[in-house]
Amino acid sequence: MTFDLTPQIPRIRRGLDALGVRSPQNGPALLAQYGALLLEQNQVMNLTAITDPDQVTDLHFLDSAALLAYTDFSTKTVIDVGTGAGFPGVPLRILEPSLSLTLLDSLGKRVHWLESMCETLGLDGVTCLHARAEEQALQPGFRDGFDIAVSRAVASLEVLTELCLPYVKVGGLFLAMKSVDAREELDRAGRCVSKLGGQLLPAWDYAIPGAGVTHRLIPIRKVSPTPKGFPRRWAKIQKSPLV
Numbered sequence: 001m002t003f004d005l006t007p008q009i010p011r012i013r014r015g016l017d018a019l020g021v022r023s024p025q026n027g028p029a030l031l032a033q034y035g036a037l038l039l040e041q042n043q044v045m046n047l048t049a050i051t052d053p054d055q056v057t058d059l060h061f062l063d064s065a066a067l068l069a070y071t072d073f074s075t076k077t078v079i080d081v082g083t084g085a086g087f088p089g090v091p092l093r094i095l096e097p098s099l100s101l102t103l104l105d106s107l108g109k110r111v112h113w114l115e116s117m118c119e120t121l122g123l124d125g126v127t128c129l130h131a132r133a134e135e136q137a138l139q140p141g142f143r144d145g146f147d148i149a150v151s152r153a154v155a156s157l158e159v160l161t162e163l164c165l166p167y168v169k170v171g172g173l174f175l176a177m178k179s180v181d182a183r184e185e186l187d188r189a190g191r192c193v194s195k196l197g198g199q200l201l202p203a204w205d206y207a208i209p210g211a212g213v214t215h216r217l218i219p220i221r222k223v224s225p226t227p228k229g230f231p232r233r234w235a236k237i238q239k240s241p242l243v
């Protein structure tokens with residue numbers, strides 16, 4: 001079965017306007033094409049639990065796009081850690097073509113699909129990487145290598161910060177996408193964020209147009225290099241999360 005998400009284009013445009021996010025002219029059409037490929041491939045591979053086209057627009061595209069209303073991504077180097085089917089990274093790249101994007105995930109099948117999807121959509125400047133976040137962060141060129149790291153729905157904030165902050169240059173940002181009930185996580189994460197070289201900035205709540213839900217962005221500024229020894233091995237991170 002093939003899918004046509006071009007009827008979503010007006011909803012995408014309205015949502016971007018409501019968020020105050022500017023788009024290249026072909027942005028909404030490219031997003032619709034991406035959504036169609038996503039739903040098509042989802043029939044044979046587990047890529048998303050969200051299959052209703054309106055919800056794909058609201059909870060995938062517009063949720064991802066909201067980050068562009070928080071900070072300027074133009075010409076930035078960006079890594080999306082645990083990108084899955086490409087969220088939030090791919091919508092960011094479609095809506096801000098000047099950014100240079102790395103999509104990283106530990107599941108090879110998803111990464112191979114992302115590669116072919118980016119080729120089909122003609123998205124250049126995107127590197128798709130099959131790797132574990134905690135291992136890749138130790139590699140030269142990756143450690144302290146990005147202006148911005150983003151991540152959604154991958155792990156608790158303390159685990160996520162250990163996985164993501166090492167990628168960020170001093171002065172850069174790690175943006176963790178969370179729900180509004182992240183208060184407890186936030187309280188727990190404060191100390192470990194500073195241990196890893198970060199500084200929590202005020203949380204930023206945003207309403208997703210059309211969806212009637214509010215999500216929370218937890219921005220972390222990297223203020224000093226992440227100490228050697230982080231991220232630790234996965235078994236260690238899981239067994240004893242930083243406190």
Ligand SMILES: C[S@@+](CC[C@H](N)C(=O)[O-])C[C@H]1O[C@@H](n2cnc3c(N)ncnc32)[C@H](O)[C@@H]1O
Pocket residue numbers: 081082083084085086087088104105106107110131132133134151152153154163
């Ligand atoms: C629930 S999915 C979220 C995908 C996407 N970020 C989204 O919001 O739709 C979590 C993804 O993180 C990846 N993942 C989990 N732990 C990882 C790790 N240590 N390194 C790299 N990828 C990881 C999984 O393979 C999966 O694709």
